[in-house]
Structure formats: structure tokens, C-alpha cells
Amino acid sequence: MSRRHALRRKLTGRLMLGLCALCAGVVLAPLLLLLYYVVRQGAAGLNWAFFTQLPAPPGASGGGMANAIVGTLELLGIAFVLGVPLGLAGGIYVSELANERLVLAVRFAADVLNGIPTIVTGIFVYTLVVVRMHRFSALAGGLALAIVMLPVVLRASDEVLRLVPHSYREAALALGATRWRVVRDIILRAAKGGLVGAALLGVARVAGETAPLLLTALGSSQWGVKLDQPVASLTMQIYAYAIAPYDDWHRQAWAGALTLIAIIVLTSALARAWVGRRA
Amino acid sequence: MSSAAPSPAPTARASRSDAVFHWAFRVLALAPVVLIVSLGVELYHASLASRHAFGWGFLTGSAWDPVFDHFGAWPFIFGTLVTTAVALVLAVPFGVGTAVFLAEVAPLWLRRPIGYLVELSVAIPSVVYGLWGIFVVVPWLQQTVEPWLGQAFAWLPLFQGAPYGLGFLAAGLVLSMMVTPFVVSLAREAISSVPRSQAEAAYALGSTRWEVVSRVVLPGARSGIWGGVLLAVGRALGETMAVTMLIGNRPAVSSSLFAPGYTLASVIANEFTEATTRVYTSALIEIGLILFGITLLVNLVARIFLYRMNRPLGGTA
Secondary structure, rough: OOOHHHHHHHHHHHHHHHHHHHHHHHHHHHHHHHHHHHHHHHHHHHHHHHOOEOOOOOOOOOEOOOOHHHHHHHHHHHHHHHHHHHHHHHHHHHOOOOOHHHHHHHHHHHHHHHHHOOHHHHHHHHHHHHHOOOOOOHHHHHHHHHHHHHHHHHHHHHHHHHOOHHHHHHHHHHHHOOOHHHHEEEHHHHHHHHHHHHHHHHHHHOOOHHHHHHHOEEOOOOOOOOOOOOOOHHHHHHHHHOOOOOHHHHHHHHHHHHHHHHHHHHHHHHHHHHHHHHH | OOOOOOOOOHHHHHHHHHHHHHHHHHHOOOOHHHHHHHOOOOOOOOOHHHHHHHHOHHHOOEEEEOOOOOEEEEHHHHHHHHHHHHHHHHHHHHHHHHHHHHHOOHHHHHHHHHHHHHHHHHHHHHHHHHHHHHHHHHHHHHHHHHHHHHHOOOOOOOHHHOOOOOOHHOOOOHHHHHHHHHHHHOOOOOOOOOHHHHHHHHHHHOOHHHHHHHHHHHHHOOOHHHHHHHHHHHHHHHOOOOHHHOOOOOOOOOOOOOOOOHHHHHHHHHHHOOOOHHHHHHHHHHHHHHHHHHHHHHHHHHHHHHHHHHHHOOOOO
């Protein structure tokens, strides 16, 4: 009996671990398929006009997403200016100026905020900015992205700063430096690369956002980078083209998807490189 | 530092600027707390007209009639729960299985590229999942999967009716793809935080690898796995673009997964800028308030689980 028992245990083990491998296959296969489609269809859809021209009128073929690419960069720029300083300040506070309870509260709040659906953030900025300004605008869109970005930058910079050896702080404090001097002259210098990485991570996180922009930046088929006017973004353009009934728009939607993923992958790779460099 | 050596006792000016600095950063750091509170307050105020008009009945009403300004959120709550359930039924077993594979089974050279792929899938924008869903998943469901399910499980109310392609199943399926990485990476982290000595002790007692995984590692990682599952639930509840593109956008309650539906997030994305009356906009904001409330709760609980995981092992182990 004991030999049969042992055999059964062994076979059960093989079977279950085999199933785990199968799970991994099932999880990865559609993902690889998605990447394959985006690269194949996207590459087929890319051409010079895509990067240089305005959208064609509905039904007409040709045209491009030039204004949407510029709009995405503008929105990311606004989000960067508004979100990164706030995120870094939070990260510095949490990691350097410890007061155990408050630190826990801020980290917790940042994590929870990170889980709030971005469309809800969109409504918030709509009621706060769009309603008061009586118009959709690039500024509102950028603000919505900044709010989404904030907890990411805060937590990332918090982690980067915690990698700075404790002895640096103690040495500086022992020399009589104030907290402010320690942060400015020691910590920020030591963690410069990592902080750049944290900021880029935030950019990568919001570059693919669509939902909050629909309620704030609205989208546009014109050129324009005015802060108080609606502005286009790659994501909104992909959405509009994907659900429209025109083949040529579908082609451009795939091209837009490839461009967008390229921007995101590049930004995260850059972020990773900066964080890895540390020092 | 080129300035003169600081005197041993901080000068009054230095300590004052230190205090200013400290307070300034404290105020800035409270931004996430302030934002969460003001999100709730703002949505509550802006949904006033709708809350007055429909009261608590808004949660259970199933009329959605912009022409007569009569609104109820039930079809959207229903759709959100159904798509989230479909996504989780798939994401949890496959996600945990993948995490076990990565942590315990996979050859070392394979772990890094797979881990990288899983991370990449989090970075892919929702709208791209939606695009792929429309042109690849939906036709596949409509022509192959749904007709087959309809025949093989004809007795199940879940698989009834014409295969539209667009509907709960399509949205749930793509949603499961999007939330699985959260389960994988948190389960993997939780598994690797179980002390190796416990696994070794079980091996020393003669356990097989699977017995170690199922009786020592997974129970030890329980808290982190639950945290990951809840984070995935939170994501699934609030996921907007991919679902909007795949669910068919019809405010109807149906027992069949083939049918088109609507979710809380997608009705906001779809109708917000087209809402014509004050009550209409206000009703959409109240839907946002519901979504905010649910996801806030789910994320609070998820984070409590995860903080517990990161604490050093206490008496419960």
C-alpha cells in the first residue's frame, strides 16, 4: 500500500505542477498574441502622413494623427509640471521627515488613491475645472493626469530615497546640518538618478490614459496647443477610430496603438535605467 | 559645502527655516489624503440633483431614460458585477497558477523574461486592449466560441441567445487578461516572502514539491494573495475603456453572458459629455460616486491585507 501511496503522491505532484505551467501558458499566450497584432497591424498602418497630417474628415482616407501626438506630449508636459513636484515632495516627506503615524497614513492614502478608477478622477476635474472655466481644456486634462500620476511618483520616490544609506544622514546630522540641508545637499544628490526614474515612471503610467481625458480635454481634430482649449490625444484618437466604421481609421488606430506603446515602453525603459543607475 | 562650518548649536535662523521646510513638505505630502477626501465631497455635492430626484431608489431602479429624465443605476451595477465576476473567475486560478510556476517550477532562465512580459502587460493602455478586443477577440467569440458554448451548454442560462460577440463575455474575458498580472505579481511576491526554512522543513519531512507548495507555501502566502485578488477586483470594477469598447453599451439586465450590457464606468465614459440636462449629468456623477465608494472600500481592504503581508511574521504563522 505504501508504495502505491507514494506513487500517487508523486503523480499528483507532477499533475498539479504541470497544471501550473499550463496556467502560465494560458496567461502568456493572449498577451503575446496582442503584442503580435499591435506590431504587425501597427507597422502596416504607419506612414509619413500619419506623423505629419491632421485627421481626415469622416469616411475620407488618408490623414494622420499629428495633432494627437503633439496633444499627448502637451498633456504629459502639463501633468509632469503639476504632478511631479507634488509627488516628489510627498516622497521626500515620507522617507526623510518621519513621524511614524503620518508616514503610514500618507503611504496608505497614496496606495488607495492609486486604485481609484481614473474615470472618477475625470469627473472630479470636470466639476472642479471644466464647469468653472465653462470649457474643456488641455489644462483640465493635464490636471487629471497629474492627479493620477501623483501617487505613483510619491511611492516610487519614497522607495528610491529609502535606498540611500542611513549613515549618510547620520554623518550630516552629526556635523550639525539641519534637516533641510541634509535633504538638499546629501539625500537629493545621492538619489538624483532614482528620482528622475520615479518621475518618468509616473509619465509612463499616465501616457496611456483615455477615460479621464474624455471628460476634461475632450479631444479635437484641429491643431492647437492653447492651454484653455480642448486638445487631442493619441489615446482618445485610437478610441474614436476603433469604434468608427471606416477601414482606414481602423488602420490608423492600430498605428496609433503601436506609437503609444512605443512611447510607453521607451519611457519605462528610461525610468528603469535611471533608477538602476542610482547615485 | 562651501559655507562656514555650522556652529554646534543651530542658530535661530537655521532652526526656523528648518521648521518652515518641515511644514511645507508636510502640507504637500498630505495631497493624497486631501485628494481622496475632496473627491468624495465633490462627487457628493455634484450629484445632489440626482440624489434628490431618485433617493435610494437610484441604486435599484432599472430605467435609464434621458428623454424623460428618469434614471436608475441597477443595469450598470449589474453589468459591473458580472464583468468583474467573469474576469476574476478566470484571473484568480490562472494567476495563482502562473505565480506558483514562476516561483517554484520554471527554470531560472525563464523567470526573468516571463516576469518582464507580465509587467509589460500592466503598462499596455486599456484602449489598446479594447482595440485588440474589437478586432480579434469579438470575431473569435462570435464565430467560434459562443456558438460552441451555446450548443455544449444549452441547458445553462449563462450561454443563451444569439452570439453577438460584443457583450458581458467579451468584456469579462479581456478584463481578465488585464487584471491577471496584478494577481500574478502580488501572489509571486507573497510566495517569495514565505520563509524558505519552512519549505525546507517540509521537504525534510519527506513532502513532495507539490505538497510543500499546497500545504506550506500557499497557506503562508495567503494574506498577500488575497491582497492581490482584491487589488484585481478594484481594477476590474473601475476599468473603463476596454470594457466600453467591448460590452455593447446597452443598459439591460440579462442572465446570458452573450448579451450586451453596460457598466458604471462605461456609461460615464460614453454619455458624460453628451448629457443634455442637469439631472442627467448629475445622475452620471452619482454613478461615479457609487463607483468611487465601492472601489475605495475594496482598495482599503486590499491594502490592509498587503500591509499585513509586509509586516514581519507574527504569532499567526
